[in-house]
Amino acid sequence: xxxxxxxxxxxxxxxxxxxxxxxxxxxxxxxxxxxxxxxxxxxxxxxxxxxxxxxxxxxxxxxxxxxxxxxxxxxxxxxxxxxxxxxxxxxxxxxxxxxxxxxxxxxxxxxxxxxxxxxxxxxxxxxxxxxxxxxxxxxxxxxxxxxxxxxxxxxxxxxxxxxxxxxxxxxxxxxxxxxxxxxxxxxxxxxxxxxxxxxxxxxxxxxxxxxxxxxxxxxxxxxxxxxxxxxxxxxxxxxxxx
Numbered sequence: 001x002x003x004x005x006x007x008x009x010x011x012x013x014x015x016x017x018x019x020x021x022x023x024x025x026x027x028x029x030x031x032x033x034x035x036x037x038x039x040x041x042x043x044x045x046x047x048x049x050x051x052x053x054x055x056x057x058x059x060x061x062x063x064x065x066x067x068x069x070x071x072x073x074x075x076x077x078x079x080x081x082x083x084x085x086x087x088x089x090x091x092x093x094x095x096x097x098x099x100x101x102x103x104x105x106x107x108x109x110x111x112x113x114x115x116x117x118x119x120x121x122x123x124x125x126x127x128x129x130x131x132x133x134x135x136x137x138x139x140x141x142x143x144x145x146x147x148x149x150x151x152x153x154x155x156x157x158x159x160x161x162x163x164x165x166x167x168x169x170x171x172x173x174x175x176x177x178x179x180x181x182x183x184x185x186x187x188x189x190x191x192x193x194x195x196x197x198x199x200x201x202x203x204x205x206x207x208x209x210x211x212x213x214x215x216x217x218x219x220x221x222x223x224x225x226x227x228x229x230x231x232x233x234x235x236x237x238x239x240x241x242x
Contacts, residue, residue: 001096001233002028002068004060006076008102008133008212009159010152012038015133015215022222024230030063032056034079036151045154049162053082061092067236069097069229074186074211075159077103081197082164084171094173097202097232099225101178102186102211105193106164121149128152131185133212174200174232178221180213181206200235202228 003023005016013031020029034052036045046052056079064087072080077100084098119127128134134152138144175198179191188206195201205224207213214221 001026001229002030002063002066003229004030004032004068004070006032006056006070006072006079007034007037008074008076009155010128010148011133014038015212019218019222022218024226030060032059034155036154045151047154047158049078049082049158052158053079053086057083057086064093064095067096067233068093069095069099069232071099071101071225072103073101074103075155077101078159078162078164081106084173085165085168088171088173096236097174097176097229098171099176099178099228100191100194101221102180102183102191102213104186104190105177105197106166107196108190108193121145124149124152131211132215168197170196171198172200173198174202174228174235176202176224176228177204178224179204179206180209180211182209183211183213185211200232202231 005013005019007013007016013033016031019031020027023029033040034046035043035055046055060083070080070083072078080098080100081103084095087094125139129139138148175194177191177194179186179188181188188204192204195204205221205228207220209216
């Protein structure tokens, strides 16, 4: 199976760089970067969720020619949902499974939305340190901060301006939701709402920790991803063979 991983606001593939080695060796794990991030740092930022979803879908479309799945964390989860909606609408081969982490379901997104892009530098630094997931070097090096702060603010604006279609029907794709038990911005209660957006809900998985509950030890999350995606793949194979 091929797994596409979509990163969080202000991030890149770097936080997930060890995942391919810790997931099944039969999987082809692809760590995606949005323009203006990671390996694509020299490209202009895309600051609208729909436009970024379109861009990322174009980049992966040639590679959905085998069983595949998508996982997204925070902003990456919103993008995973939007990409999957487009895949369904355009009649492309469906993913066997999607995993959505630390992003409130569409009907809760407005209620959970903040205005973090307008924070002062001091306030933004404090928030990012509280969330985790941002390397200390970004805070300690003035040049790095001046480089990444605008990217972080743009991504936060993109995520906070997301206006999902709350009236779309459920996705015909197996879906798992993942939450940190102490994550105030995407609490398990807000994550539970994803059950309404799929015909095949595999469950809400709650882990100890906050918004970046997997940053220090991704092992528990990756083992659950493996179980969930393998279950969905087996069900898809059984349906096809039946």
